[in-house]
Amino acid sequence: MPTCQNCGHQWSWKTTFKKTLKINNGMICPFCGARQFATAKSRMRVGSLCSIIAPLLILSSYFLHLSAKELIAIGLPLTIAIILASPFLYELSNDEKPLW
Numbered sequence: 001m002p003t004c005q006n007c008g009h010q011w012s013w014k015t016t017f018k019k020t021l022k023i024n025n026g027m028i029c030p031f032c033g034a035r036q037f038a039t040a041k042s043r044m045r046v047g048s049l050c051s052i053i054a055p056l057l058i059l060s061s062y063f064l065h066l067s068a069k070e071l072i073a074i075g076l077p078l079t080i081a082i083i084l085a086s087p088f089l090y091e092l093s094n095d096e097k098p099l100w
């Protein structure tokens with residue numbers, strides 16, 4: 001779970017999840033009120049995990065001959081699992097840094 005780089009408090013899953021939904025303006029720490037930003041590395045981690053799902057499902061449907069129903073039955077829980085796990089993947093920084 002991410003830790004505030006200003007006060008050192010660890011954020012809860014619920015706090016992190018809610019704050020990452022509006023990630024563009026930074027996230028206000030609920031403990032000290034400092035603005036925190038997800039590090040480029042952690043944003044990349046979450047982004048690559050999300051972007052790997054679609055090609056993975058397309059490939060597995062091709063090789064395993066899955067129907068659309070089976071594809072949804074696998075893809076939907078997998079997508080939900082990644083969304084729910086994303087707060088564990090974030091790290092915080094005091095400054096906003098671009099990805100590149």
Ligand SMILES: [Zn+2]
Binds near residue numbers: 008030031
């Ligand atoms: Zn803080």
